[in-house]
Structure formats: structure tokens, C-alpha cells
Amino acid sequence: MLTGWEKLIFLCLVLVSTTGAVLTFRHMFRVIGKGKLPLPWKQLGKNPWKGLNVFFSQRTLFKSRPIIGFIHALVAWGFTLYMVVNLVDALDGLITGFEFLPHHWLGVVYRLFVDIFSVLVLAGVAFFLVRRFVTGDLRLIIENRVLMENATREGIRRDSMIVAIFILFHVGFRLIGSSFAVALAGPDWAQPAATALSKAWCGFTPETLHLGEHIGWWGALGLILAFIPYFPYSKHAHLFMGPINFILAPEKRSPATLPALDFEDDTIEQYGASTIDHLTQKQLLDPFACIMCNRCQDHCPAYATGKQLSPSAIEINKRYYLKKTGSAWLKAKTPPEEKLTTWMLSEEATWSCTTCGLCVELCPVGNEPLVDILNVRQDLVMMESNFPKDAMDTFNKLETYGNPWGLSSQDREKWIEGLEVPLMREKKSADYLYWVGCAGAYDSRGRDITRSMIKILNASGTDYAVLGNEETCTGDSARRIGNEYLFQMLADQNKETFSKYTFRTIITQCPHCLTTLKNDYAELGLELDVIHHSQFIEQLIRDRKITVKQADLESITYHDPCYLGRHNGEYEAPRQVLKSVMTTEASLAEIGRNRNQSFCCGAGGGNMWYEIDRGERINITRFNEAAETGAETVATACNFCLLMMEDAMKVTNREESMRVRDIAELVAERLPD
Amino acid sequence: MKIGVLVKQVPGSEASLRIQPDQSWIDESTLEFEMNESDSYALEEALQICEKTGEGEVVAISMGPAVRTTKVLREALAKGAHRAIHIVEEMPYEIDPMLVGQIIKNAIAEEQFDLLLSGLQSNDLSQGQTGLLVGEMLGMNTATLIMETEIQDGSIRVKRELEGQWFQWITIPLPAVLTIQSGINQPRYPSLKGIMGAKKKEIKAVSKEDLLEDHSRLQSFGNIYIQKKDKRTEMIEGGSAEIVERLVEVFRNEIKVL
Numbered sequence: 001m002l003t004g005w006e007k008l009i010f011l012c013l014v015l016v017s018t019t020g021a022v023l024t025f026r027h028m029f030r031v032i033g034k035g036k037l038p039l040p041w042k043q044l045g046k047n048p049w050k051g052l053n054v055f056f057s058q059r060t061l062f063k064s065r066p067i068i069g070f071i072h073a074l075v076a077w078g079f080t081l082y083m084v085v086n087l088v089d090a091l092d093g094l095i096t097g098f099e100f101l102p103h104h105w106l107g108v109v110y111r112l113f114v115d116i117f118s119v120l121v122l123a124g125v126a127f128f129l130v131r132r133f134v135t136g137d138l139r140l141i142i143e144n145r146v147l148m149e150n151a152t153r154e155g156i157r158r159d160s161m162i163v164a165i166f167i168l169f170h171v172g173f174r175l176i177g178s179s180f181a182v183a184l185a186g187p188d189w190a191q192p193a194a195t196a197l198s199k200a201w202c203g204f205t206p207e208t209l210h211l212g213e214h215i216g217w218w219g220a221l222g223l224i225l226a227f228i229p230y231f232p233y234s235k236h237a238h239l240f241m242g243p244i245n246f247i248l249a250p251e252k253r254s255p256a257t258l259p260a261l262d263f264e265d266d267t268i269e270q271y272g273a274s275t276i277d278h279l280t281q282k283q284l285l286d287p288f289a290c291i292m293c294n295r296c297q298d299h300c301p302a303y304a305t306g307k308q309l310s311p312s313a314i315e316i317n318k319r320y321y322l323k324k325t326g327s328a329w330l331k332a333k334t335p336p337e338e339k340l341t342t343w344m345l346s347e348e349a350t351w352s353c354t355t356c357g358l359c360v361e362l363c364p365v366g367n368e369p370l371v372d373i374l375n376v377r378q379d380l381v382m383m384e385s386n387f388p389k390d391a392m393d394t395f396n397k398l399e400t401y402g403n404p405w406g407l408s409s410q411d412r413e414k415w416i417e418g419l420e421v422p423l424m425r426e427k428k429s430a431d432y433l434y435w436v437g438c439a440g441a442y443d444s445r446g447r448d449i450t451r452s453m454i455k456i457l458n459a460s461g462t463d464y465a466v467l468g469n470e471e472t473c474t475g476d477s478a479r480r481i482g483n484e485y486l487f488q489m490l491a492d493q494n495k496e497t498f499s500k501y502t503f504r505t506i507i508t509q510c511p512h513c514l515t516t517l518k519n520d521y522a523e524l525g526l527e528l529d530v531i532h533h534s535q536f537i538e539q540l541i542r543d544r545k546i547t548v549k550q551a552d553l554e555s556i557t558y559h560d561p562c563y564l565g566r567h568n569g570e571y572e573a574p575r576q577v578l579k580s581v582m583t584t585e586a587s588l589a590e591i592g593r594n595r596n597q598s599f600c601c602g603a604g605g606g607n608m609w610y611e612i613d614r615g616e617r618i619n620i621t622r623f624n625e626a627a628e629t630g631a632e633t634v635a636t637a638c639n640f641c642l643l644m645m646e647d648a649m650k651v652t653n654r655e656e657s658m659r660v661r662d663i664a665e666l667v668a669e670r671l672p673d
Numbered sequence: 674m675k676i677g678v679l680v681k682q683v684p685g686s687e688a689s690l691r692i693q694p695d696q697s698w699i700d701e702s703t704l705e706f707e708m709n710e711s712d713s714y715a716l717e718e719a720l721q722i723c724e725k726t727g728e729g730e731v732v733a734i735s736m737g738p739a740v741r742t743t744k745v746l747r748e749a750l751a752k753g754a755h756r757a758i759h760i761v762e763e764m765p766y767e768i769d770p771m772l773v774g775q776i777i778k779n780a781i782a783e784e785q786f787d788l789l790l791s792g793l794q795s796n797d798l799s800q801g802q803t804g805l806l807v808g809e810m811l812g813m814n815t816a817t818l819i820m821e822t823e824i825q826d827g828s829i830r831v832k833r834e835l836e837g838q839w840f841q842w843i844t845i846p847l848p849a850v851l852t853i854q855s856g857i858n859q860p861r862y863p864s865l866k867g868i869m870g871a872k873k874k875e876i877k878a879v880s881k882e883d884l885l886e887d888h889s890r891l892q893s894f895g896n897i898y899i900q901k902k903d904k905r906t907e908m909i910e911g912g913s914a915e916i917v918e919r920l921v922e923v924f925r926n927e928i929k930v931l
Contacts, residue, residue, distance in 0.1 A: 263869070271865055382865035392862045400685045400707045408689040410703050469703075485865055 001217065002093045010093065013225050020229030028232035028288060031326040034335075035281035039248040051243030060364040064295050064597065065139075069364075075124065078117055079239075085114050086224055089174065093217050111190040118175045119193045125167050132160055139294050145614075146303075146310040147346040152320040156235075156292055163236055170223045177216020184209045232288070233323070241289035242365035249282065249366055253519035254567040255357035256605070258374055260523040261484045272378025272482065276321065277335035283372055287319035289365040296359035296369060299593065301600040301622075306615025307352035309345065311359035311369035317344045318372075340376055350376050351388055352612045355480050355605030356562040361596050377482030390610035391481050398486060402472035402493070403438040404609055413468035415440075415447045419454055422465040429502035432457075432464040435517065435530075437510040438473050439639035445646065446639045449509050452668035453533060459671050460545040464507070470497050474516040481606035488524065495526055509533040509664060511563035511638045512604070518568070532564055533664055534574040534637045541580050541667075548580045549670040556582060557589040557631035559622065559645060560598035561638035571595045574637045574663050581666045589629035599625065603640035623648030627658065634660045674729035674824070676719040677781055678754065679791035679803060680712040682737050682745040686796065696896050698766070701741075708745045711792025715853040717860040719790050720753045722824055734781060736760035736773065736881070743876060750871035751863035757876040760884070766798070769891045774806030779884040782811060788829065789850045793818060801852070808850030815850045816843060820857055 002010065032039075043050075054060055058076055061069035088100045088110075101107030131137050142148060179197035182188050184206065187195045201209060231237050261271055273279050294312045302309035321343055322329075325336045341347050353373045360368050380386050397406030413423075415436075424433065434457060439446035457464050472494060475487035506528055508514050518530040540546045558578055564570050578588055593599045602618030623645055626634045634649075636642050645660040684690065685705040693700045708716075716733065723729045733749035735742050739761050746757040760780050762768070768776070781789075789811075791804030808815035820840065821832035833841045834854055863871070909919045924931040 263865075381862075385862050385864040385867075387862075389859065395862060396707075400705045401687060406687055408685075408687050409705060410689045410691070485868065 001096070001098075001213070006214070006218075007094055010221070013222070017225035017228050021231070024229045024232045027326070027330075028237070030330055031322055032281055032284045032288065034277065034329060035279050035284040036277075037280040037282070039281045039285065040250075041248065043247050044244065048243075048247055051245075051247040054246050054366075055243045060366070063364070064298060064362050071124065075121075078121065081113070082117070085174075086221065089217065090221060093221065108190045111188065112192075115175075115178070115191040115193045118171050118178075121171045122168065122175070125164050125171075129161075129164050129168075132157070132164075139298055140292075142294065142297065142310050142313050142316075143303075145306070145308050146313045147308065147343070147349060148313050148317055149320070149343065152316060155320055155323075156316065159234055160292075162230075163234055166223055166227055170220050170227075173216050173219025173223065175216075177213050177220060180209050180212035180216055184213065235291050235319070237288050238291040238365055241285065242291075245282075245285055245289040245366040248285065249368075253522060254515050255360040255368070255370055256355045256374065256480060256567065257515065257519040257523060258371065260488070260525075261378075263485060263488065270379075271382045271484065272380070273372070273375035274339055274379040274383060275335060275337060276318075276325070276329075276340065278340075278379070279318075279372070279375070282368070283375075284318070284322065286367040286369070287315045287322065290315035290319060290367055291365065292316055293364070295362045295364065296367070299358050299362065299597060299599060301354050301356055301358070301602060301618045302349070302352040302612075304599075305618050305621055307349065307612055308614065309349035309352040309373075314345050314369040314372050315367055340372075341380075345373065345376065347380065347386070348612065348614070350380065351391075351610070352607075352614075353605055354562070354600045354602060354607050354618065356600035357566040358562070358597070358600070361566050374480070374482065377480075378484060379482075381482035382485060387481070388610040391606060394477060394481070394606070394609040395483055395486055398473055398475075398478055398490065402490065403442060404473060404477055405438060405442045407442050409472065410469055412441045412471060413466075415450055416466075416468065419451065420458065421454055423468050424465040424501045424503075425468065425470060427465045430463050430465040431504050432462055432536075433498075433501070433503040433506045434464045434466050435506050435508040435510075435513055436466055436471060437508060437513045437639065439643075440509055441471070443639065443643065445642055449639065449642070449662045449664050452662070452664040453507075453509055455668040455671060456537060456540070456546060456664060460540045462540075462545075465501075465503075467497060472497075474513045475520075476512040476516040477606045477609060479516065479520060480604070481609075487520070491521060491524055491526075495521070495524075498526070498528070504529060506530040507533055507536045509637075509639065509662070511561045511568065512640065515563050515567045532568070532570060532573070532637070534564070534577055535570060537664065537667055538573040538576045541577065546667075546671060548667055549672065550581065550583055551670055554633065555586065555589055555629075555631040556633040556635055557591055557626050557629040558594075559591065559601065559626055559634060559636045559641055560595055561636060561641045562598065562600050562604055564637055565598055566596055574635070577663045577667060578635055581670055589631040591625050591629055593625065601636075601638075601641040601644035603644045608640055608643075617648070617651075619644035619648040620651060623652060623654075627652070627654060632658055633666075634658065635663055635666060636660065637663050674723065674726050674787045675732070675784070676723060676729060677732045677734055677784060677786040677789040678712070678716045678719045678749070679777065679789070679807070680716060680733050680735050680745055680749055681709040681792070681795045681797075681803075682706045682735060682742050683709045683795050683797040686710075692897050692899065696898055698764075698894055698897055706741055706744070708748055709792050709795045709797075711794065711796075711853055711855045713792075713860045714855050714857050715790040715792050715851075716749055716752060716754065717858045718819075718822060718853055719788070720861070721858060722788070722822065723753075726824060729787075730755045732781075732784065732786070733757040734760070734777065736762050736776065737765050738763045739878075746876050747871050748863065750874045750876070751867040752861055753863075753867060754874075756874055759876050759878045760881055761878055762881045767890055767893050770800050770802040770806060772885075772891060773803055774810055776881055776884050777803065777807050778810040780879055781807075785848075787847050789813065789848070791850070791852050793852045793854050804850055804852040811848075811850075813848045813850045814845040815852075816845055817852045819851045819853050822851070822857075 058073035061072050092098050132140055178191060178194035182191055182194045183198040183201040270278055296311040297303050300311055329335055350373055357370060360370050394404045397404055402409045436450050440450040473490050475490035479487035506517055514530055514532050517528050521528060599622050600618060601622055634645055636645060642660055642662055649655060649658055649660055685707045688705045691700045719731045723731050731754045733746055733754040735746055742759055746759055750757055758780060760776060794801035805815050816831055818834040819831045820834050823830040828844050828846045829849055830844045835841055909916050
């Protein structure tokens with residue numbers, strides 16, 4: 001189709017475009033390479049399936065916003081096929097007389113697909129343009145209370161506009177080109193849109209039609225050549241970087257479990273992240289994978305209740321910061337000096353995170369803004385000594401008394417008074433070590449759960465023992481707040497205690513103790529077999545070790561604790577336990593946001609111990625959701641969740657009509673005497 | 674400016690006190706100790722004065738048993754004190770304030786501090802005398818209940834807390850001793866750098882015996898016990914004369930208030 005000169009110009013442009021793409025992609029990867037902890041880049045060749053799987057299945061898109069996710073899947077699959085279309089078009093232009101299977105049924109299907117698809121894409125892009133720029137979808141907006149430069153806010157809009165216009169023109173030019181071709185060759189029922197459009201060219205001379213066909217071809221293919229080197233600068237780099245992120249991401253035990261820090265190594269001068277050069281390669285790759293969809297922000301408990309934190313803003317800010325400073329950083333010997341808290345996320349935002357892990361769970365491209373937050377906390381706590389005063393009190397209590405309540409370590413086993421509870425220091429060995437935890441030992445409601453557990457343990461004839469006063473806090477709050485040093489101190493104490501006794505499995509009623517003992521201690525080299533009491537009780541019921549009276553329980557709903565669900569993948573066991581206490585006809589009234597999308601109670605990540613004085617309270621938002629189910633009993637499986645829910649119940653004056661119970665309490669109430 | 678800070682290790686406010694089986698003293702083996710509250714404010718004030726003036730040295734001083742007392746001194750060093758002096762004394766509770774003052778005076782006399790700070794009083798025995806006594810023994814100017822400080826050339830301007838929401842600003846020449854009221858500042862949490870650095874800082878241990886010629890104690894504990902509560906009711910019957918007679922007898926011989 002093309003003339004000789006046109007072919008030459010096209011090939012030259014291909015060369016220019018390819019060179020440009022190599023340069024811009026190389027720049028992007030060099031910037032990522034400035035991060036610490038090299039990613040396993042060789043995995044790209046060895047195990048690409050981990051990324052391709054996500055790309056082709058689009059499975060991560062359906063976790064939230066399923067309808068938009070479905071449209072995205074169509075776009076992604078269509079785009080992949082459109083790559084073939086562009087290739088065919090290029091051949092069509094370069095090889096004189098080339099036609100793609102003109103008479104074969106496959107060619108017919110191909111033309112029909114491309115024609116209809118082009119119209120759908122144009123309509124789709126028009127829809128997205130209207131959504132972003134005319135009607136405005138709140139989910140695409142990051143409120144002004146979140147730290148973000150104006151240039152970045154404008155940049156998001158500009159980049160979205162550029163990409164939309166590119167697609168609009170690319171596909172539009174192609175459709176127009178096809179319509180001229182149809183006008184020249186005669187109507188083609190396999191290209192209804194192009195045929196309809198070709199009617200507009202009725203009366204044009206063949207020369208004009210040829211010219212139109214050429215313009216259409218150049219417009220479509222020329223834009224592709226221009227766009228390829230632009231990819232790393234647009235958020236559409238997510239097309240490659242998303243899958244790459246899945247291929248390279250190091251395996252993690254749970255979303256908030258970071259690798260242990262080494263305090264013995266004298267050469268380490270910085271713990272946590274203060275400036276961009278303290279971030280890892282993974283943390284610099286994340287912003288290039290981010291498509292700024294804000295799915296992480298939708299259900300972020302901090303953002304949703306009006307705090308300064310938006311997980312997506314973290315990635316977007318990193319992206320625009322690297323855009324601004326990347327070249328200089330590559331050239332200069334010294335890294336940019338601006339503190340992360342001045343441009344990435346504010347200090348207040350840092351403390352607003354409940355480490356619930358929802359942002360990580362819902363991100364379609366495998367980003368982990370939670371890790372950035374935890375790293376900044378480590379810096380603020382250990383390097384800067386700059387954090388909420390109440391958190392300092394908590395640290396002092398943990399240091400002096402070994403529990404965040406600040407009560408005497410000698411009173412830890414006071415709850416035992418009047419109960420028959422075997423002690424490890426007397427028994428020395430048992431099948432199960434029942435880990436009571438600080439809440440279970442000191443808090444009055446926590447003690448209710450503990451007593452229920454004792455009733456269940458004794459009724460089931462389990463061989464168990466507790467540590468009593470020898471137990472000390474696992475260090476969950478210390479670690480999540482960023483005090484790794486204190487966490488390791490507490491862990492060392494517990495490790496020493498564990499080494500004195502023989503046991504097979506640890507049972508704990510606190511999902512925070514669960515994740516810390518199971519996942520965080522493993523990072524310190526201590527692999528323990530730890531189960532949650534929901535799992536233990538479920539097993540007892542299944543093995544008929546205990547019989548629970550199925551009774552008259554009115555309507556009941558269940559709040560998934562973040563650290564049991566998203567952090568440890570357990571959604572089913574507590575529900576099975578609840579089924580066993582309900583009458584056969586009753587069914588669990590699920591809260592709208594449940595299982596992996598459960599909305600935090602507000603206590604995680606150390607937020608139990610300090611207040612962020614902004615926006616609404618997270619526990620009230622969550623309790624209202626539970627109340628909307630109409631259930632009278634809100635069941636949960638975490639000490640913190642229980643306290644937060646109960647507090648919200650009182651604040652919202654629902655004490656008369658509702659109650660909050662741990663699953664162990666509901667079971668213990670129904671054991672035969 | 675060279676500043677000394679007296680820090681005492683006291684049982685935590687939530688620690689549960691248990692008496693030793695022989696009733697000679699409380700059982701310290703399972704007791705949680707912490708830095709005395711007002712001493713931690715005194716330390717913070719010293720560190721802030723040092724940072725404000727941009728030069729100087731902060732020395733933490735404590736008296737107590739060999740093992741546990743180092744914890745409170747390490748904490749002071751982690752927060753930023755430059756070095757520490759540990760007066761080793763296994764039974765600090767048996768020494769009366771006058772003797773404590775003398776021991777500390779002897780331990781720090783040659784340091785020639787420009788400023789010596791202590792907490793207002795300790796949360797365990799609450800005698801509130803140590804800082805003052807040391808100051809007087811060293812011939813330094815003393816002021817108590819300090820709420821605010823302001824270093825001037827050769828002197829220090831301080832705000833004292835009086836009764837009934839009244840305050841007093843006074844200026845006293847250096848060298849001086851101040852006893853610091855809780856709440857004067859916001860004590861810091863040691864940074865990791867501080868904690869690591871503290872391991873390398875010097876804690877000079879001095880034995881109490883080297884500091885005193887006369888080792889005789891002026892006080893000792895005889896018997897420690899928890900106060901017994903006794904509730905008894907006696908109905909006195911009879912005529913008014915008999916009742917009065919019985920009442921006087923009870924007041925004089927049983928309750929011993931007459």
C-alpha cells in the first residue's frame with residue numbers, strides 16, 4: 001500500500017522509536033536499580049508465568065470493583081489482540097498486495113472483530129474520558145487532605161488525558177483508514193462500521209480515497225511508534241510492570257511481616273526509610289506498576305474515615321518524585337535529600353495506618369504501600385525518636401512490665417485464681433501451649449475470652465499448659481509501630497522461655513499474637529507451629545471432642561479480624577465454629593465488606609494505643625456496618641476487635657439491643673455443664 | 674556547661690510489691706524497676722539545656738545495687754547523657770537521706786558541676802531531700818520545685834511552683850542545684866543510635882565504702898508487714914455512768930487516744 005518513500009520513512013521511524021524505547025525503558029530500570037535489596041531479575045526469564053498468569057487471567061482485577069474489573073479485562077485482552085492487528089496493519093502497509101486471509105473464514109472473523117472492537121474501544125474511551133473529566137468519579141480523586149504536590153495532581157489528569165487521546169486517535173485513525181479502504185474496494189459485510197462510515201466518502205475521487213487510507217494508516221501506526229518510548233513515562237507502564245511486579249516480588253509470610261533487622265551489624269547506619277535511597281528495588285518498582293486506580297484507597301480504613309493517609313498517593317507520589325529527580329539521582333553521587341515525610345506521606349498519615357493489609361490485598365498489580373509505611377515508621381521511631389507520645393508510653397510499659405497495659409508482670413496470671421489451669425513451669429511439657437496474650441491476661445473482657453478457652457480446653461481433655469507470669473508480650477504492637485529493637489528484645493525473652501519447655505503447638509486467641517509468633521518470629525529464625533483458637537475449636541468440634549448445644553441463638557454476624565483473615569488467610573474456621581452454635585435454620589448475616597475485604601476495627605498497627613485526632617472513628621464506621629445486618633450478636637475472633645466493637649456499641653447507644661462476643665465465649669456458653 | 678543529674682531507680686508505679694518471707698524487706702527479685710519519674714524530667718531538662726547552649730556535658734549519677742542500677746544509667750546514656758557514675762550500694766533503702774547526701778557529695782565533689790539537677794522526690798520513699806542536701810553540702814545555690822529554666826550568663830533564671838497556682842521566677846548564680854517538678858518538659862524516647870552508642874559510653878563504678886569513713890547506718894528496717902485492718906463493734910450497755918466509764922477505758926487502754 002505504501003509508496004517506496006513512505007516505507008523508507010516508516011522503517012526509519014521504527015528505528016527511532018525502538019531506540020527511544022530502549023533508552024526510556026533502560027532509564028526506568030536504572031532508576032529502579034538504585035533501590036536497596038536487589039530483586040531476583042533472573043526470575044523474569046525463569047518463571048514469567050507468575051506474571052503472565054495474572055495478565056491473561058486478570059484475576060486480581062475482580063477482587064473489588066468487579067464490573068469495572070470486567071471492562072478492564074476486555075480492554076486488556078482486546079489490547080493484546082490489537083497488537084496483532086497493528087502487526088497485520090504494518091505488513092499491509094509494507095508488503096504491496098498483502099491481505100490478511102481475504103477469503104478464509106478466519107480473515108472474515110478477524111475483520112469483523114477489529115471493526116466491532118474499534119467501535120467498542122472508542123465508546124469505552126469516551127466513557128472513561130467522561131468519567132474522569134466530566135462527571136468525575138470520586139474514587140479517582142485523592143482528597144486534598146492527603147499530601148500530594150499540585151503538579152502531581154495535575155500530572156495524573158494530564159497523563160490520563162494523553163493516554164485516552166492516544167487510544168482515541170490510534171483506533172479512530174485506523175477505523176477511518178479502513179473506511180477509505182472499504183470505499184475503494186466496495187462494501188464489506190465483515191466491517192459494518194467501516195462500511196457505514198465509508199458512505200460519507202461517497203463522491204470522493206479514488207486519489208482522495210487513497211490519500212485518506214494513507215492518512216488513516218499513518219495516524220494509527222505513527223501514534224504507536226510515538227507511544228512506545230513514552231510508555232515508561234505514562235502510568236500505562238503498568239501493562240509490563242504489573243506482571244513484572246508479580247514475577248519479582250519476594251515471598252512474604254504475611255503483609256505486615258517485614259524481614260528482621262540486624263542490630264549486631266555495625267556497618268548499618270540507617271534503619272527504616274527516611275529518604276528515597278533507603279527504599280528497596282521492590283518499593284521503587286511499585287510506583288511504575290501503579291495505574292492510579294485507587295482501589296487500595298477505596299476501603300482503606302484511614303482514608304475512608306477522613307485521615308490523611310491514602311495508600312495510592314504513596315505510589316503516585318513516588319512515581320512523580322522519581323520522574324522529577326530520577327535523572328539527577330542517576331548522575332549525582334548523592335541521593336535526593338528530601339525526607340519521605342515531606343513528599344511521600346505525611347507523618348500523621350504514617351501513624352494513621354492500621355496495617356490492616358487491605359491495600360496490599362486489593363492491589364491488582366501487587367503493590368505494597370504498607371511496606372513503605374512500616375519502613376517510614378521504623379525511621380521515625382528508631383532514628384528520629386519522633387512519634388505519638390502515647391506510643392512512647394506504650395513502649396515504656398512494654399519495656400518495664402512486658403505488656404502494653406502497663407500492669408505488673410507478676411499479676412499476669414492473676415486471672416487463673418479459682419480456675420484449674422496447668423502451668424508450664426510445673427508441667428514442663430504438654431501437647432499444646434495455650435498462649436493467653438496480654439489482653440487475655442489483663443483486660444477484663446480479654447479475661448472472659450481466656451476463661452471461655454479454659455472451659456473449652458478442660459472440657460475437651462486437651463493436654464495443655466499456660467506460661468502464666470513467664471509469658472511476655474510477643475512484641476506485635478512494638479513491631480508494627482516501628483520499634484524493631486524493642487520487638488526483638490521481647491521476642492528474645494519469649495524465645496528463651498520457649499526453649500525451657502516441650503510442646504508441639506501454640507494456641508492463641510489473639511490474631512496479632514498469632515501472626516507475630518508464627519510469621520514474625522520465623523523471620524528471627526524461630527519456626528513455631530501456631531494455630532488460632534478458631535482453628536483449634538473448629539477441629540475439636542469436627543473431631544467431636546466437645547459437643548456444643550445448638551441453641552436458640554438469634555441472628556448473628558461475624559467481623560473478620562484483619563490479622564486472622566488477610567494476614568493469615570483464615571476465613572472459614574470461625575464461620576464453621578459459629579455454624580455449630582446456631583440453630584440449623586439460622587444463617588450467618590454477613591457484613592457487606594467481609595472476608596478478604598473486611599474493614600478494620602481500627603486497632604491494628606499499634607492504633608490501639610494512640611489516637612489520630614482527625615476524621616471519624618474507624619470502629620464506629622465498622623460497627624455501623626455490622627449493625628446494618630440486623631444481627632443482635634456481633635461475633636469476632638480477636639481481643640482488639642472485641643474491645644473496639646464493644647466500645648463502638650456503647651458510643652452508638654446500642655447496648656440494649658446488641659452484644660459483641662468472641663467465638664470462644666459463644667462456644668463456652670453452650671458447653672454442657 | 675557541665676551538668677550532673679541524679680537519677681534513681683524506683684519500683685514501677687504498677688509493680689506489685691511482695692514482702693520477703695523473713696519480713697526484712699520487699700522481694701526485689703521479681704520487681705519491675707524504672708527511672709524515677711521526676712528524675713527523667715530532670716534528665717530531659719539537662720539534655721535540653723546542653724543542646725540549647727550547644728556545648729557541655731551531662732553526667733548521670735545513681736546509687737543502687739550493682740546489677741539493676743546499670744539499667745537506669747544505660748537508659749540515661751541512651752537518651753544522651755555523656756557518661757555515668759554508679760555508686761554501688763546493695764541496700765540503698767537502709768541509708769537515711771543525710772548519709773545519701775554525703776555519699777553523693779563525696780562521689781561528685783571533684784566533678785565541679787555548673788548545674789546539678791535531680792527530681793523533686795523519689796516515687797518510692799518520697800523524702801524529697803537528696804538534691805537539696807547535696808547542694809547544701811557542696812555549697813551550691815539551691816532551688817526546688819522547678820517548672821521552667823532559662824540559662825543566662827553565669828546564672829540561671831527558674832520558675833518555681835508555689836501553692837495555689839502561684840509561681841515565682843527567681844534568678845540564682847551558678848553553680849546551682851535544682852530539683853525538678855514532673856511535667857516541665859516532654860522526656861524523649863532514646864533513638865536506636867542512642868541505645869547503641871550507650872553501650873560504648875563509660876559508667877564509672879565507685880564503691881560506697883570508698884566514699885565514707887564512717888559506715889555506721891543511722892536506720893535499718895526491723896519488720897516489714899502489710900497493715901492489718903481490724904473491724905470490731907462493741908455495744909456498751911448499762912446506765913450513763915457505766916457507759917462513760919467503759920468509754921474512757923476503751924479510749925485510754927484499747928484505742929489509746931486519751
